[in-house]
Every structure is written in structure tokens, then in C-alpha cells.
Amino acid sequence: MGNTGPKDMKASLGLRAGLLSLLIFVAIVGIWQIATMPTAGTGPAMDPEYAKLVGAAAATGSKSAMPTPADIGATIWHHLLDPFYIRGSNDKGIGIQLAYSLGRVLLGFGLAALVAVPLGFLIGMSPLVYRALDPFIQILKPVSPLAWMPLALYTIKDSAISSIFVIFICSVWPMLINTAFGVGSVRKEWLNVARTLEVGPFRTAFKVILPAAAPTIMTGMRISVGIAWLVIVAAEMLVGGTGIGYFVWNEWNNLSIANIVTAILLIGLVGLALDQGLAYLAKLVTYPE
Amino acid sequence: MEHRPLISVEGLARRFGDASQPAVFEDIWFGVDKGEFCCLIGHSGCGKTTILNVLAGLDSPSEGAVIVDNREIDGPSLDRAVIFQGHALLPWLTVMGNISFAVSSRWPSWDRAKVQDHARRFIDLVGLKGAENKRPAQLSGGMKQRVGIARALSIQPKMLLMDEPFSALDALTRGMLQDEVLRICADTNQTVFMITHDVDEAILLADKIVLMTNGPGAKIAEIVVNTMPRNERHRNDLHKHPQYYAIRNHLVEFLVNRSRAFDQEIAEAGYDPRRLKLVKPGLAAVNPPAEVVPLRHSS
Numbered sequence A: 001m002g003n004t005g006p007k008d009m010k011a012s013l014g015l016r017a018g019l020l021s022l023l024i025f026v027a028i029v030g031i032w033q034i035a036t037m038p039t040a041g042t043g044p045a046m047d048p049e050y051a052k053l054v055g056a057a058a059a060t061g062s063k064s065a066m067p068t069p070a071d072i073g074a075t076i077w078h079h080l081l082d083p084f085y086i087r088g089s090n091d092k093g094i095g096i097q098l099a100y101s102l103g104r105v106l107l108g109f110g111l112a113a114l115v116a117v118p119l120g121f122l123i124g125m126s127p128l129v130y131r132a133l134d135p136f137i138q139i140l141k142p143v144s145p146l147a148w149m150p151l152a153l154y155t156i157k158d159s160a161i162s163s164i165f166v167i168f169i170c171s172v173w174p175m176l177i178n179t180a181f182g183v184g185s186v187r188k189e190w191l192n193v194a195r196t197l198e199v200g201p202f203r204t205a206f207k208v209i210l211p212a213a214a215p216t217i218m219t220g221m222r223i224s225v226g227i228a229w230l231v232i233v234a235a236e237m238l239v240g241g242t243g244i245g246y247f248v249w250n251e252w253n254n255l256s257i258a259n260i261v262t263a264i265l266l267i268g269l270v271g272l273a274l275d276q277g278l279a280y281l282a283k284l285v286t287y288p289e
Numbered sequence B: 001m002e003h004r005p006l007i008s009v010e011g012l013a014r015r016f017g018d019a020s021q022p023a024v025f026e027d028i029w030f031g032v033d034k035g036e037f038c039c040l041i042g043h044s045g046c047g048k049t050t051i052l053n054v055l056a057g058l059d060s061p062s063e064g065a066v067i068v069d070n071r072e073i074d075g076p077s078l079d080r081a082v083i084f085q086g087h088a089l090l091p092w093l094t095v096m097g098n099i100s101f102a103v104s105s106r107w108p109s110w111d112r113a114k115v116q117d118h119a120r121r122f123i124d125l126v127g128l129k130g131a132e133n134k135r136p137a138q139l140s141g142g143m144k145q146r147v148g149i150a151r152a153l154s155i156q157p158k159m160l161l162m163d164e165p166f167s168a169l170d171a172l173t174r175g176m177l178q179d180e181v182l183r184i185c186a187d188t189n190q191t192v193f194m195i196t197h198d199v200d201e202a203i204l205l206a207d208k209i210v211l212m213t214n215g216p217g218a219k220i221a222e223i224v225v226n227t228m229p230r231n232e233r234h235r236n237d238l239h240k241h242p243q244y245y246a247i248r249n250h251l252v253e254f255l256v257n258r259s260r261a262f263d264q265e266i267a268e269a270g271y272d273p274r275r276l277k278l279v280k281p282g283l284a285a286v287n288p289p290a291e292v293v294p295l296r297h298s299s
């Protein structure tokens, strides 16, 4: 006792953090349970406007519209049992909806990477191109990607492609800027090594600049995919049809709070998985100096 | 036409910024013969690295030119290998990867196995056997510097340009690496241009020591010929050589006093940058007066 090495400290810290997380989780669920307990008799009188909005079920007051944790558990279980069913265009399993969203994000993000990385390379290599494109990037970067939606719908005339376009637009900037920055700040001495070895421009680009800038580029990709996953939900709420964003909006219309909460949890989990996936890839290309 | 050395530096000047800026150095003339080991000594910031960069073809001078093999340098070349002041290894590559990168740049048609065989020979040469698969971050300073040396030698250049290759090392490692470089250079009859701060290192390695004054407007003051024959220079008993202290004192005297006040000195004694004095302080020690060039020291 008393002589704990750094490793033990770490293990015990992890364990304690885990316990604390569990405690917080239990507390949240507990408070939630108490807050959503069915009230006996008639609850406090409800604003008629609100009652109209949330529908008759809640207006009767017999049961809160807010589901209990047990309801959520049951709903999640229900969705997990059959995530991929299709019963008509308006009734698809939550797995299908997530897959739609994920597909759009990956497609839009992939296309953005195909454009942003080479273009970022060019910008990073050439101070002239950098100066020339900088005003465009500075103006377009802060625009909410959803502002592009009407323009996309008008020109593309296809809601599915429009949402992919919106994803494209929002993921392009971080990758473009990070690639340009990474390429532009490759250490001069590494470039000099390539020059003294008479390495051609293409081989220099692939063998020196790309690996040197890879960690910065990957950071840009990680930011991009995070933003894309945020934006897709909003985009799908706007255009409707399919996807987890549409699902959430649809369930709001059905006033199925349990489904909405389930969707929120799943959106969080998928976002986490995307982030961790890219973090893993970033780790592969990172080099210690 | 008079004899032209392998590397001939002719009227070099370098200015950063516009023409109104003072030149870092100007009117630099000297040559390095084939097979010669030439050291450049001068204080920090006088422009040594800048000269080496011009020799390497990485930087272009504001005035003058460098002629190698009767052709003016207009860019880097595989014939002139550079060992950088920082080791400049690519951190994402292993030792083998770093050297293979150089080897396959030199011989693009070689297949992977041949490149690696060749690289391995040079890894062994600098005593890094067993470290092939380590990344630079896992190596000590001395090991990194060896990789840099192996990389430069592996492309079998016509000449080696070294920028303080041993300055970041402890005395023991430095000594070992100096011996290795000396042996390799002698074996392959390399032409070497090396920058150093270290007077003893210059005496041990160089056949010729170029003395550079302080900047801005730095000049080459004179060229000291190392009259100690190569086979009489041994690291451990260098100081026992009869010429050693004379050469050393001359160099130290230059660094301590004359490098600073050289303008004053030439105002009194005259100076032609194209016909530099060849000084042989070592000989003064063995057969006194007569042929020694008189030197005026400013106090």
C-alpha cells in the first residue's frame, strides 16, 4: 500500500471516473423518472394552445407526454429488434433512416475530400493561389450550409442530391483550410532534403509534403465529418423524405417523444463512431518529432 | 587559363531583402580542390550556412557565382550531398526509409531489394546496424546525425557539404563520428566542405581552413593551410604534434580578435579578396621565422 506507481494511479483514475459516470447516469435517470411519474387525477390546467400543439393524449393529463426512462428503454429495445423494416414510404426502421443519413454524409464528405485535398494542396503550395482564393474562402466559410439549401433545391431539383450538396459545402472548408495550412507549413528543411536529392515535384508531393501534412489534413477531416453529421439532421428535417433528421421531425409530428429521445441517443452514438474512426486514422498518419 | 579548383566560389555576395540592405557577406572568393577537406570557420550569424546553401544550390547569391566542374551551379544536385545543421530526417520514415528515399532518388530504376541492400550497407557503415526500423524520434542526437551522414554518403556524391555536423554531440560521440567521417572520406577520396565552430575539429579534419570575419559584410580573411599531414593527425594525441599549438593559437586569435576588427586590419595592411593570403602557422613552429607571413594584430 501507499506505493502506487503511475500505472496504478491511472487504472484507479479510470475506475473512479467510470464509477462517477455511472453515478451521474443513475442520477439523471432517477431525476427523469421522478419528473415523469404519472400524476394522479387531473394535472395543472394546461395552456389550450399548447394542448392543441401536443395533441389530445397529453391534454387529458392522465399521463405526461414525457416518457419515463422505462418507456425509452422499451422503445429502444423495440427499435433494436427490427431496425431495418420498411412498411411504406413513411414507415421505415430507424436503422434504415440512420443508414440514409450516414450514406449522405459519407458521400458528401467523400466528394468534399476529393475536391478539398487537391485544391488545398494547390493553395498551400502557391502563395499566389492562396492570396487569390482567400477572399472567397473567408466569405463562404462562415455561411451556414443550410443557407445553400434553397439554391441547391432550385438548381438541382432533387431533394436527396441537394442534401448531399449541403453536406459537401459544409465539409469542404475545414478540409480545404487545414490541407492548405498543413501543406504550407511543411518544414523547409524537409523540402530542402528533397531538393538536394533532385526529387521531382510529384514524388516530393506524395513522399514528402503529403506525409508531412497528413496529421493536419486528418484533423481537418475530423472537424468536417463532425460538422457534416450535425448538419445532416437539420438538412433532412428541411427536405424530408428519408433520414434520421426526417425521422425526428416525423416523430415530433406523431408526438412520440420516446422515439425522438431514441433517435437523439443514436445520433450521438453514430457521431461518436465517426469521430473515433477518423481519430484512429489520424493516429495512423501522425509521427512523433 | 589558370588552374581552377573543383569548387570555385567567385565574387559571392548575399543580401536579404532589397538592395539597400547590407550584404550578409560580400566579395567572397575561394576554391576547394578535388579530394580536399575544407573547413569554414566563423562566428555565429556571419553567413556560413548561407554560403553552404549557395554551394548546395538551395539558395542563389545576390552577386557572383559558384563554379563546380567548370559549370555554374543553378540548382541542387545529387553530386553534392548535404548534411544539414539540423539533421533534417523525415520523421515519419524509419532509418531504413530515410536512407532508401535518398538511394531510390539517386537510382530510380533500382528495385526495392537492391535499394534496401545498398541502404543497409551505409547503415552498417555508420554503425547503426539494428536500428533500421526505428523512427528518428526514437534515436539519440548522435544516432540521428549518423543517419544524416549515412544518407549523404549513400548517394555516393562527388562532394560532401556539411553544416556543423557534430556540433550537437557530446565529446565522445563527436570524436567517434569524426574518425568515421575521416576514414570514409579518405577511402573514397571525397571532396568535403564543412562548417564548424570548433577549432580542434578543424585542425583534425581539414586540409585547409577558410576564416570568415563577422557580418554584416563578412569577408574571407585568409586561408590557413593545415601543414600537419593527414596521417599525423590523430584525435587523441593531436596536441602532441609540434605544429598543433601554432595552428590552434592562430585560429583562436582570429576568432577572438581579428574576426571582429578585420576592417581595421586591412586598412593598414591591404587586402585583395581574390588573392587571399595562404597562411601556414604550423610551419612557423617547426622552422622559425623566414617564410612566415607577417601578421598585424589589432589589439
Ligand SMILES: Nc1ncnc2c1ncn2[C@@H]1O[C@H](COP(=O)(O)OP(=O)(O)OP(=O)(O)O)[C@@H](O)[C@H]1O
Pocket: B016, B017, B024, B043, B044, B045, B046, B047, B048, B049, B050, B051, B085, B215
Ligand atoms: N531567409 C533569411 N532572411 C533574412 N535573413 C536571413 C535569412 N537567412 C539568414 N539570414 C541572416 O543571414 C545571416 C547569416 O545567417 P547564417 O544562417 O548563414 O549564419 P551562420 O553563420 O550559419 O550562423 P550559425 O553559426 O549560427 O549557424 C544572419 O544574420 C541571418 O539573420
Ligand SMILES: [Mg+2]
Pocket: B048, B049, B050, B085, B163
Ligand atoms: Mg549555420
